Amino acid sequence: MAEVDFDVIVIGGGVAGTVGAYQLAQAGREVLLIERGIEAGSKNLSGGVFYCRVMEQVFPDFVEAAPVERRITRNVLSFLNESSHVNIDVWDTRLAEPVNAVSVLRAKLDPWLAEKCEEAGVTVMPGVKVDGLLTEGSQIVGVRSGEDELRAHVVVAADGVNSFIAQDAGIRAKEPMKNLALGVKSVIRLRREVLEDRFRLTGDDGVAYAVVGDATRSVAGGGFLYTNTDSVSIGVVLRLDDLAAKGLDSSAVHDHFLAHPAIAPLLKDGELLEYGCHLTIEDGPAMVSHDLTLPGLVIIGDAAGFTLNTGMTIRGMDLAAGSAIAAATAINRALEAGDFSQAAMDVYRTELDAGFVGADMKTYAKAPAFLENEEMYKDVGRLLADVFHGLYNLDTTPRRHLLAVARDALKRSKLTMTRLARIGWQAVRAL
Numbered sequence: 060m061a062e063v064d065f066d067v068i069v070i071g072g073g074v075a076g077t078v079g080a081y082q083l084a085q086a087g088r089e090v091l092l093i094e095r096g097i098e099a100g101s102k103n104l105s106g107g108v109f110y111c112r113v114m115e116q117v118f119p120d121f122v123e124a125a126p127v128e129r130r131i132t133r134n135v136l137s138f139l140n141e142s143s144h145v146n147i148d149v150w151d152t153r154l155a156e157p158v159n160a161v162s163v164l165r166a167k168l169d170p171w172l173a174e175k176c177e178e179a180g181v182t183v184m185p186g187v188k189v190d191g192l193l194t195e196g197s198q199i200v201g202v203r204s205g206e207d208e209l210r211a212h213v214v215v216a217a218d219g220v221n222s223f224i225a226q227d228a229g230i231r232a233k234e235p236m237k238n239l240a241l242g243v244k245s246v247i248r249l250r251r252e253v254l255e256d257r258f259r260l261t262g263d264d265g266v267a268y269a270v271v272g273d274a275t276r277s278v279a280g281g282g283f284l285y286t287n288t289d290s291v292s293i294g295v296v297l298r299l300d301d302l303a304a305k306g307l308d309s310s311a312v313h314d315h316f317l318a319h320p321a322i323a324p325l326l327k328d329g330e331l332l333e334y335g336c337h338l339t340i341e342d343g344p345a346m347v348s349h350d351l352t353l354p355g356l357v358i359i360g361d362a363a364g365f366t367l368n369t370g371m372t373i374r375g376m377d378l379a380a381g382s383a384i385a386a387a388t389a390i391n392r393a394l395e396a397g398d399f400s401q402a403a404m405d406v407y408r409t410e411l412d413a414g415f416v417g418a419d420m421k422t423y424a425k426a427p428a429f430l431e432n433e434e435m436y437k438d439v440g441r442l443l444a445d446v447f448h449g450l451y452n453l454d455t456t457p458r459r460h461l462l463a464v465a466r467d468a469l470k471r472s473k474l475t476m477t478r479l480a481r482i483g484w485q486a487v488r489a490l
């Protein structure tokens with residue numbers, strides 16, 4: 060085999076990069092993890108619900124050992140209007156046995172993951188930006204940072220949603236705005252007792268809200284609110300093309316959500332701890348249809364497009380970890396065989412397709428198109444609120460059956476029965 064500085068160089072110290080590097084080091088490989096931030100996590104941002112079952116394959120005691128905030132046992136899907144909301148509130152203790160999802164703060168989680176990498180023998184190099192790939196013919200043989208060159212048998216691009224590395228490799232072009240969304244998020248501290256009273260939580264249990272409608276001032280996307288130990292993570296995710304088309308300012312939309320009369324009381328007397336913006340992926344299935352490998356290169360996590368937004372859940376971290384595990388398996392096999400050809404790297408795609416990452420990307424392939432339905436962001440929420448208003452508003456007029464109330468509400472709304480049926484049918488097929 061060629062002379063190299065490391066068996067594997069991983070670019071990016073997010074969830075994907077750290078999990079991949081850790082798995083490879085555990086298998087006895089010489090691994091370098093390069094992160095441009097001053098430490099892992101310093102540039103990263105998630106809403107913060109980590110569907111963490113996949114981490115059992117990496118750290119069997121993940122939930123106990125990692126710096127996680129709360130176990131999510133309540134999920135609220137909220138249709139928010141200007142002066143009303145309709146919430147579907149699902150509390151289920153089975154979600155804690157075993158723990159299905161936890162809230163996390165990346166500023167704590169990513170440094171912990173990087174520390175685990177170091178303990179496993181990974182050389183972690185923070186504060187260094189990879190500028191490009193080293194190639195010999197069609198083979199990727201290492202990375203370039205400024206004047207420095209480092210060589211490896213395999214390079215793993217885990218450099219996040221913009222992945223300049225995937226672009227440098229000629230795998231991806233600049234992503235169209237329609238495939239991307241902008242996330243704007245605040246972390247707001249609340250005294251633990253206040254938070255638990257306000258959100259009806261006990262112990263380490265937590266709640267995750269997914270909010271559509273007036274959360275985003277009708278821009279395609281949604282709002283989220285997740286409880287941490289003594290803070291809430293709250294923000295909006297806005298599809299870039301729709302945000303531009305509606306001419307709205309992303310921070311103003313974020314502020315509008317936090318000030319909404321249904322939301323503001325939940326944040327009352329809170330102290331702003333963090334505020335940040337980050338791009339995220341709106342149409343992951345479209346992005347992962349690109350190649351994910353070249354000879355000597357694999358692309359994982361957001362860099363490859365592994366994010367799924369169904370309106371009810373935003374998933375990226377679990378898919379980042381799942382894709383990293385698949386990549387580590389393929390790379391280990393390549394290192395054993397001393398074969399870093401295209402065929403050897405393509406084992407990664409086979410591994411993905413054999414597991415939940417590939418399967419889920421296919422299952423939810425229609426979700427992004429479903430979420431393009433404009434009516435989801437205004438009319439559906441209003442219709443629901445009008446139906447319930449008709450039931451609860453006992454104004455001494457004679458009562459009518461639910462069907463008649465619903466028919467009247469539909470007549471007043473911009474939706475038609477046919478349109479509603481079509482949205483319902485699409486929802487059933489996409490989600």
Ligand SMILES: Cc1cc2nc3c(=O)[nH]c(=O)nc-3n(C[C@H](O)[C@H](O)[C@H](O)COP(=O)(O)OP(=O)(O)OC[C@H]3O[C@@H](n4cnc5c(N)ncnc54)[C@H](O)[C@@H]3O)c2cc1C
Pocket residue numbers: 070071072073074075076093094095096099100102103104105106107108109110187188189190217218219220223241242243244294295296337338339359360361362365366373374375376377379
């Ligand atoms: C507002 C918002 C809310 C979200 N909510 C959720 C949620 O609730 N649950 C969920 O699972 N997912 C959520 N996501 C998605 C999730 O954050 C991502 O899918 C996940 O972070 C992807 O991990 P990653 O390791 O692939 O990429 P990242 O976490 O982006 O890590 C990439 C790393 O690469 C580094 N890097 C980039 N370029 C270079 C370079 N040239 N050289 C060296 N280092 C480099 C970066 O500094 C960074 O550390 C959300 C995203 C946003 C923006």
